[in-house]
Amino acid sequence: MSGPLTRVLDAFEAGASSLAEVQASTGLSRDVVDASVDHLIRLGRLDARELAMGCPSGGCGGCASGTTEGTAGCGAPGPSSGRHGPALVALTLRRPATA
Amino acid sequence: MMTSNIDTSEHRHLPGLDLERECCVVPDVASPAGTPVVALVGAPNSGKSTLFNGLTGLRSHTGNWPGTSVEIARGPWKANGVALDLIDLPGAYSLDPISPDEALTRDLLVTDGPGRPDLVVVLADAAHLARSLYLVTQVRELNLRCVVALSMNDVAAARGVTVDADALAASLGCPVVPLDPRRRRGLDRLGDAVATSLADGVPAPRTRPEASDELAREDERFAFIDAAASSATHDSGRARVDWSDRIDRVATHSIGGPIVFLGVMWLVFQATTTVAAPLQDALDGFFSGPVSDAARAGLAALGLGGTWVEGLLVNGLIAGVGMLLTFVPLMAIMFVLLALLEDSGYMARAAVVTDRLMRAIGLPGKAFLPLVVGFGCNVPAVSATRILSNPRQRTLTALLVPFTSCSARLTVYMLLATTFFGRNAGTVVFALYVTSIVFVILVGLALRHTLWRTMGDEPLILDLPPYQRPTLAITATVTWTRLKGFLKTASGIIVATVCAVWLLQSIPAGPGAFGEVPIEGSLYAAMARFVAPIFAPAGFGSWELVSALVVGFVAKEAVLTSWAQTYAIAEGDPGDLGVHLTNSFAAASGGHTLAAVAAFLVFVLAYTPCVATLAAQKREIGLRWTLFGVLINLTVAWLAAVAVFNVASLL
Numbered sequence: 001m002s003g004p005l006t007r008v009l010d011a012f013e014a015g016a017s018s019l020a021e022v023q024a025s026t027g028l029s030r031d032v033v034d035a036s037v038d039h040l041i042r043l044g045r046l047d048a049r050e051l052a053m054g055c056p057s058g059g060c061g062g063c064a065s066g067t068t069e070g071t072a073g074c075g076a077p078g079p080s081s082g083r084h085g086p087a088l089v090a091l092t093l094r095r096p097a098t099a
Numbered sequence: 100m101m102t103s104n105i106d107t108s109e110h111r112h113l114p115g116l117d118l119e120r121e122c123c124v125v126p127d128v129a130s131p132a133g134t135p136v137v138a139l140v141g142a143p144n145s146g147k148s149t150l151f152n153g154l155t156g157l158r159s160h161t162g163n164w165p166g167t168s169v170e171i172a173r174g175p176w177k178a179n180g181v182a183l184d185l186i187d188l189p190g191a192y193s194l195d196p197i198s199p200d201e202a203l204t205r206d207l208l209v210t211d212g213p214g215r216p217d218l219v220v221v222l223a224d225a226a227h228l229a230r231s232l233y234l235v236t237q238v239r240e241l242n243l244r245c246v247v248a249l250s251m252n253d254v255a256a257a258r259g260v261t262v263d264a265d266a267l268a269a270s271l272g273c274p275v276v277p278l279d280p281r282r283r284r285g286l287d288r289l290g291d292a293v294a295t296s297l298a299d300g301v302p303a304p305r306t307r308p309e310a311s312d313e314l315a316r317e318d319e320r321f322a323f324i325d326a327a328a329s330s331a332t333h334d335s336g337r338a339r340v341d342w343s344d345r346i347d348r349v350a351t352h353s354i355g356g357p358i359v360f361l362g363v364m365w366l367v368f369q370a371t372t373t374v375a376a377p378l379q380d381a382l383d384g385f386f387s388g389p390v391s392d393a394a395r396a397g398l399a400a401l402g403l404g405g406t407w408v409e410g411l412l413v414n415g416l417i418a419g420v421g422m423l424l425t426f427v428p429l430m431a432i433m434f435v436l437l438a439l440l441e442d443s444g445y446m447a448r449a450a451v452v453t454d455r456l457m458r459a460i461g462l463p464g465k466a467f468l469p470l471v472v473g474f475g476c477n478v479p480a481v482s483a484t485r486i487l488s489n490p491r492q493r494t495l496t497a498l499l500v501p502f503t504s505c506s507a508r509l510t511v512y513m514l515l516a517t518t519f520f521g522r523n524a525g526t527v528v529f530a531l532y533v534t535s536i537v538f539v540i541l542v543g544l545a546l547r548h549t550l551w552r553t554m555g556d557e558p559l560i561l562d563l564p565p566y567q568r569p570t571l572a573i574t575a576t577v578t579w580t581r582l583k584g585f586l587k588t589a590s591g592i593i594v595a596t597v598c599a600v601w602l603l604q605s606i607p608a609g610p611g612a613f614g615e616v617p618i619e620g621s622l623y624a625a626m627a628r629f630v631a632p633i634f635a636p637a638g639f640g641s642w643e644l645v646s647a648l649v650v651g652f653v654a655k656e657a658v659l660t661s662w663a664q665t666y667a668i669a670e671g672d673p674g675d676l677g678v679h680l681t682n683s684f685a686a687a688s689g690g691h692t693l694a695a696v697a698a699f700l701v702f703v704l705a706y707t708p709c710v711a712t713l714a715a716q717k718r719e720i721g722l723r724w725t726l727f728g729v730l731i732n733l734t735v736a737w738l739a740a741v742a743v744f745n746v747a748s749l750l
Contacts (some may be wrong), residue, residue: 003318004325015456018563022748029332035229042195043317 004028009034009045102390132668134184135297136215137176140204140234141222145192146250148172150222150280151187154289171203178290181297186216192230208241218244218297220289225255225277228332232324235271239305244296245273246462252277259335267331272302288640332698343566350665351563356452359390363445363533367436375429376517376524382428383676387423388530399676411601414667419597419660422676424592426510431582433459438577442569451563462719466496470539470559473503474532475581481715491551497720497730501708502735504535506585507655511703519684519696527697531704538705542735596657600664618665621709637740638688638695638748644680648702652709654709695745698740705736 002010007026016022023033040046139149139154155174155334176185188207189200196202208219219238223231230471238245239362249264268275274292278285307318334559349355391413398409440446450471457467466484473480480500484493504512512531516524600623607616608625628645634648643665666679681692688695707713707729716725 003315005314005318013456018451019460028325028336029229029328031227031332032321032328034227035233035324036321038192039231039233039317039321042193042197043313045314074563090194 004036005040005045008033008040012046029086102566103658106187107319114414118398134175134182135217136184136186137178137220137293138186138188138207138216139222140188140191140208140238142192142224142234144230145190145222145224146233146280147190147222148187150248150250150278150286151185153280153286154178154285155185162477167387176290179287179294181294182288182304183293183297185331190515190562199356208238208243211242216243218246218293220248222248222250223275224251226251226258226260226263228255229324229328232271232327233320235273236305236320236352239271239273240307242301242304244291244299245271246289246292246296247271247273247275248285249277249278253279261333261335263331263333270327309397321704326676328447334633343553346566347563350445350448351451354456356448357456360449360452361529361533362438363449365526365529367433367440368528368532370436371429371433372517372524372528375432375513378428379425379513379517381426383421386417387675391417391422392706405603410605413495415597416594416663417665418663419593422659422663423510423586423593423656426513427582427586429513430506430509430585431578434578435574438574438581439569440635441577442567443571444563444566453536456536463719464498468542469500470503470642473500473505475504475506477503477712477717481712481719489553493565494720494724495543495546495551497514497716498546498724498731499539501712501728501732502538502542502705502714503710504532504704505655507709511651511655511658512618512700514676515680515696515700519693520687527700531700534548534701535704538735542731552593558671592654592656593660596653598648599659600657600661604664623665633737634667634702634740634745635687637692637698637737638744639684639699639740641683641687643683644687646697650704652707654711655703658703687746690749691744691748694744694750697747701743702736702740705732705739707732 004026007028008022011022011025014025016025017042019030019033019037022028022037023030026033037046041048149173151172154176155172171189172187174185174254175628176183188204191201191204193453194209196205196206207216216220219241221231221235222359223235232605235245235247247267249267252262255262264275264277276285276289276292276295278289280286305323309318310316312320346567350359394413395404397673398404398406398412399664405407420667422541425526425556437446440449450467453471454467457470469480470484472483477500480503484496484500509528512528513524516527520527555668579640603620603623603626604621605616606622608620608622611620613653614720623646624642627642627649630649631640634645639645643662647658647661651658662680663676666676684695684699713725713729716728720728
């Protein structure tokens with residue numbers, strides 16, 4: 001049987017649309033799912049972007065409008081440091097580049 | 100990319116961090132030589148410093164680790180009568196460093212030598228046990244004594260989760276001590292466990308994962324973590340269902356969610372129109388009355404009364420800028436309401452509802468990200484399509500973005516809705532936003548089933564933040580930032596288009612002198628007249644109405660100002676724009692005024708938003724697709740407007 005990380009990635013691939021669905025399809029506890037997602041982000045296997053109408057606190061690299069270089073893609077001079085509050089986080093798969 | 104395979108044989112260094120073995124003894128060490136060294140590690144903000152202070156009292160020393168700018172604390176700790184030297188290492192989620200702080204923690208634990216700690220206390224969070232256990236697992240793979248200090252047990256208990264410390268210790272192969280650093284509970288037990296471990300030999304480390312593939316290696320660790328957490332955690336099933344969960348059961352429900360979303364947005368538009376209407380009327384009266392009169396009087400005193408200067412200044416700039424400023428209260432109220440929804444966390448739920456809808460109809464779920472941005476402004480939304488790695492998805496989404504109703508179009512909706520639909524203005528604007536979503540879906544489905552039948556989808560998961568009470572400071576800041584942005588963008592566009600429109604209205608289409616031609620005989624009117632018959636089937640084929648659509652192709656902010664200019668010149672007085680528009684729509688539609696207005700609104704919603712969006716599209720998807728997009732927008736807008744007029748005329 002594959003490990004938790006692979007099971008979480010498989011759930012993504014299978015079209016789960018929320019962490020609750022990942023939890024249901026993997027049979028893992030929510031705590032392990034959260035830890036797995038965090039670790040997959042650190043590993044570069046998942047991409048996490050804040051979705052907000054203002055500038056995300058993590059700068060342009062974490063914004064849906066940000067460029068691939070991490071600069072502003074919306075015409076603004078740069079990220080606003082004044083934004084706080086809850087933000088929806090969009091998690092997407094990042095497939096490792098093949099040689 | 101980081102590596103997670105800890106290698107004790109090779110001392111890894113990050114740039115700028117040159118650690119030598121002898122630096123493991125801080126110069127101002129408080130304990131005598133030979134005192135066992137205990138390192139305290141844990142995630143940042145895990146309460147590690149609180150525990151350190153609780154164990155060492157006020158006898159600790161703080162300073163930079165030699166050769167680095169990393170600050171650590173060190174102090175003596177008497178554990179069960181044993182004198183120890185306690186080091187509070189920088190917070191780290193793992194031993195895979197992504198910062199100099201984490202690198203120091205890793206180097207001190209991994210590198211073998213005389214200054215290496217004799218024992219490591221890992222502070223773990225019982226409320227997020229699996230997250231904490233990754234660091235514990237890595238420490239257990241080192242040839243070190245390890246004791247786990249388990250905190251946040253009260254938080255876990257409040258969630259209905261209890262952690263069996265003995266079972267966890269058996270799984271991890273090291274002592275686990277429940278404690279509460281804030282209340283200084285369990286510190287003695289920790290001292291006992293540390294003293295006992297130090298008296299024993301170094302336990303056999305956990306076998307390090309050996310798989311060559313990084314994911315397989317990490318999976319092995321996480322399988323160990325999952326097994327340890329599962330065996331030690333007991334979920335009573337009475338997990339507290341808080342008010343946030345209760346709201347989400349409805350707000351993200353597959354049927355209830357969209358209904359709540361539509362209801363909330365209806366309330367936003369209804370409240371906006373109801374509260375803003377009197378303020379808007381007062382400002383309109385102020386600019387068309389005292390301000391315009393004062394400007395005319397001033398110009399007359401300068402001998403410029405009745406000249407082109409008065410035309411440009413009073414009928415152009417004052418009418419145009421005044422029209423823009425009347426929308427400030429309206430935009431401010433709406434921005435406040437949207438900021439409240441966003442700051443409370445509700446907008447995240449609305450995004451989940453939208454995403455589910457996109458997937459349900461077979462459109463790429465990830466495409467909803469730029470589309471949501473598009474309801475603010477289409478230009479960054481087109482740029483945001485870069486998050487889609489599939490070129491077909493990117494092109495499709497960039498073509499759909501113009502159908503999302505940006506805030507600039509809202510000014511046109513508001514003026515016409517409040518003028519023609521009175522108390523139902525909010526409902527009309529709400530209906531336009533719903534129509535916007537319908538356009539996105541229908542056009543998306545049409546393109547999906549004709550041009551891009553083989554388009555795939557990319558997995559996407561939305562992680563909801565908790566609800567929170569909106570704060571005045573954040574709401575005010577967000578509102579002001581957006582209002583300032585709207586005014587800055589709109590004012591620049593308006594001054595430029597006012598001048599351009601004035602110029603075209605001053606140039607005679609036939610005989611006559613510059614600036615002395617009636618507007619009906621101007622180049623502006625001639626151009627609009629040429630286009631106007633196209634819109635006759637939609638009920639608004641008059642040159643006055645259509646001219647604003649031509650100007651609106653440049654930017655929607657300029658639609659109202661061009662009307663203000665046109666009617667001010669045509670009637671010789673700015674007067675009541677609503678009366679002029681009513682007469683024009685009535686005449687153009689053969690008496691079916693409301694049907695024509697509805698058709699006009701739908702056309703404004705669906706046709707090309709502005710040239711800036713076209714520029715962004717050209718940059719992202721190329722000229723060919725951009726021109727295709729213009730064609731789609733104009734075609735859909737015209738067909739929908741004609742359909743609305745003809746159906747509504749029958750009612």
